[in-house]
Amino acid sequence: MNRYKCIISYDGSGFSGYQVQPNKRTVQCQIEAVLAKIHKGSDVKIAASGRTDAGVHAKGQVIHFDSPLSLPTEKWGLAINSMLPEDISVISVEKADSTFHARFDANGKEYRYFLYQSQKRDPFQRNYAFHYPFPLNLALMRKASIYLLGTHDFSSFCSARTEVEDKVRTIETIEILQDGERISFRFIGNGFLYNMVRILVGTLIEVGSGKRQPEEIVEILEKKDRRYAGKTAPGQGLYLWKVFY
Amino acid sequence: MNRYKCIISYDGSGFSGYQVQPNKRTVQCQIEAVLAKIHKGSDVKIAASGRTDAGVHAKGQVIHFDSPLSLPTEKWGLAINSMLPEDISVISVEKADSTFHARFDANGKEYRYFLYQSQKRDPFQRNYAFHYPFPLNLALMRKASIYLLGTHDFSSFCSARTEVEDKVRTIETIEILQDGERISFRFIGNGFLYNMVRILVGTLIEVGSGKRQPEEIVEILEKKDRRYAGKTAPGQGLYLWKVFY
Known part of the structure; x- marks a missing residue:
């Protein structure tokens, strides 16, 4: 498994906040749906530095996820961005230590x-x-x-x-x-x-x-x-x- | 009848353009609906300097309309803005000559x-x-x-x-x-x-x-x-x- 740290930006206007909620369009849902496609249907959970509420924006939210795939980090960004809706964008992807946690390590x-x-x-x-x-x-x-x-x-x-x-x-x-x-x-x-x-x-x-x-x-x-x-x-x-x- | 000239601004993202089209959300429809409310249900047609397409924005579109009401121009702006959706805003209203035409007089x-x-x-x-x-x-x-x-x-x-x-x-x-x-x-x-x-x-x-x-x-x-x-x-x-x- 490889752990990846991503900086993402989103326009919160069209989202019911960051976190997954049933039948709502959320940032987490959209990203996890894209990662599932990249992993041929396997669930890939993401963890963020924290939630944002409905309508709240992010210029530099940080998430991490684990993947058995080992693409170059620039390819990860291109692959995810090509499938994300236009109101979310991956700014950067980097390989992180397997112990890195977007929420618990934020200081x-x-x-x-x-x-x-x-x-x-x-x-x-x-x-x-x-x-x-x-x-x-x-x-x-x-x-x-x-x-x-x-x-x-x-x-x-x-x-x-x-x-x-x-x-x-x-x-x-x-x-x-x-x-x-x-x-x-x-x-x-x-x-x-x-x-x-x-x-x-x-x-x-x-x-x-x-x-x-x-x-x-x-x-x-x-x-x-x-x-x-x-x-x-x-x-x-x-x-x-x-x-x- | 009084003729009023208005400068309006709109974010075109949520509109199928300026001009009225059946079953579409257009700028003209929204403004005419507000003017009908102000005139207790009577139709008030507006004329613009020209159309804008779907997704195209306006910082200074100009329209005119006729009304039997003679409110102070500042009141017109407040009345219309209080009923317009947030993606359209009236910037200014002024009384115009009865022969003024937003489209034909534009040079x-x-x-x-x-x-x-x-x-x-x-x-x-x-x-x-x-x-x-x-x-x-x-x-x-x-x-x-x-x-x-x-x-x-x-x-x-x-x-x-x-x-x-x-x-x-x-x-x-x-x-x-x-x-x-x-x-x-x-x-x-x-x-x-x-x-x-x-x-x-x-x-x-x-x-x-x-x-x-x-x-x-x-x-x-x-x-x-x-x-x-x-x-x-x-x-x-x-x-x-x-x-x-």
């Missing part, structure tokens, strides 16, 4: 979130950014983001639906940049809980719009209760950008 | 065409640009484009399916720009025939790839026969950018 992730502030809706951004046509004070948002940096229990910034016990994570970097009507958020950390980036963005937006003070972040973290944080920002603005190993 | 148009050359397919560009992963010589393409400038019979650059008799048009501007892996074409002229921009781009690509010499443009124009020009470039790279009055 960090980068997510980005995009919003645009134009007064009119932009049809070309509807699936790729959050339309927020109100003013935002970036200085206040950056001030709030400093309280989020470092190691904290992020229970307040995590969907109540999560099954994970340990909610302590470390955020290394939060960057908030403006380019005309476009605002981008960049988060790098050792791991992110279910909906965590979207709740962080939603809360930072409430700070930027003046509904909350930057200092409230301290209290929200202390409460360890989802109800104290802001709204969950919509999925279409979110991109799993990179996974670190 | 020029700008189209843009985008292609990207990255080796890997990009899921985020699949509906918005043409993936052409081969080298292109821009100097040759620019040289060829000079032969297209000015007033010519463009029969060779027009779909055989067209019904228009007079195929003489004037192209004022052709710009070909490169930004990393992205190449953009900009065409400004007094009017464009059916599929003309896509055939121009397809032919320029054949020049850029070395299949044709720039000088062949002269002969193609003289032949006045579609079979002498290059392939029709795919629709998803094309944007109706602006209409001039």
Whole structure:
């Protein structure tokens, strides 16, 4: 058996998220269907660095799979891409150590979130950014983001639906940049809980719009209760950008 | 009656083109359905500067319609946008002279065409640009484009399916720009025939790839026969950018 590590990119608009669900079009289903074809009908399971929700995009999701076939890695990419639908693409394939695991070996992730502030809706951004046509004070948002940096229990910034016990994570970097009507958020950390980036963005937006003070972040973290944080920002603005190993 | 001129933008990916067709989702249908709602069920026909094909986008399509209602123009925009699907947006509404006609009064148009050359397919560009992963010589393409400038019979650059008799048009501007892996074409002229921009781009690509010499443009124009020009470039790279009055 050979273990392969692949970096994949997908436009989440047409998927009910990453993970296999009965009767739904998911990223995992599509890739496993292609691998089954390449393996003449044999099931080949893939493991990803983590799930993404419906509508959420990936520029650098990482998966691994095992195969008895030993094609050159460039051939693997061409073979898989030629059978994948146009909204998923394999960026690279490399041979990995037989112990490599896309999820358990990941020691960090980068997510980005995009919003645009134009007064009119932009049809070309509807699936790729959050339309927020109100003013935002970036200085206040950056001030709030400093309280989020470092190691904290992020229970307040995590969907109540999560099954994970340990909610302590470390955020290394939060960057908030403006380019005309476009605002981008960049988060790098050792791991992110279910909906965590979207709740962080939603809360930072409430700070930027003046509904909350930057200092409230301290209290929200202390409460360890989802109800104290802001709204969950919509999925279409979110991109799993990179996974670190 | 009041006549209104609207600039609209749409993502063509989800439409069978601009014009009404039975049982198809078209831009015109969607807008007329919204206007019928605003007019309590009365039909309100719209006229556009011209059609766009399936998958072709518009940043600045222009339409007009007549209405007995006399709302402030900003209210019109908000009312229509609140009922339109997310892939169409009204950019502006203004009161027009009762003799204004979106098609007959147009005296020029700008189209843009985008292609990207990255080796890997990009899921985020699949509906918005043409993936052409081969080298292109821009100097040759620019040289060829000079032969297209000015007033010519463009029969060779027009779909055989067209019904228009007079195929003489004037192209004022052709710009070909490169930004990393992205190449953009900009065409400004007094009017464009059916599929003309896509055939121009397809032919320029054949020049850029070395299949044709720039000088062949002269002969193609003289032949006045579609079979002498290059392939029709795919629709998803094309944007109706602006209409001039």
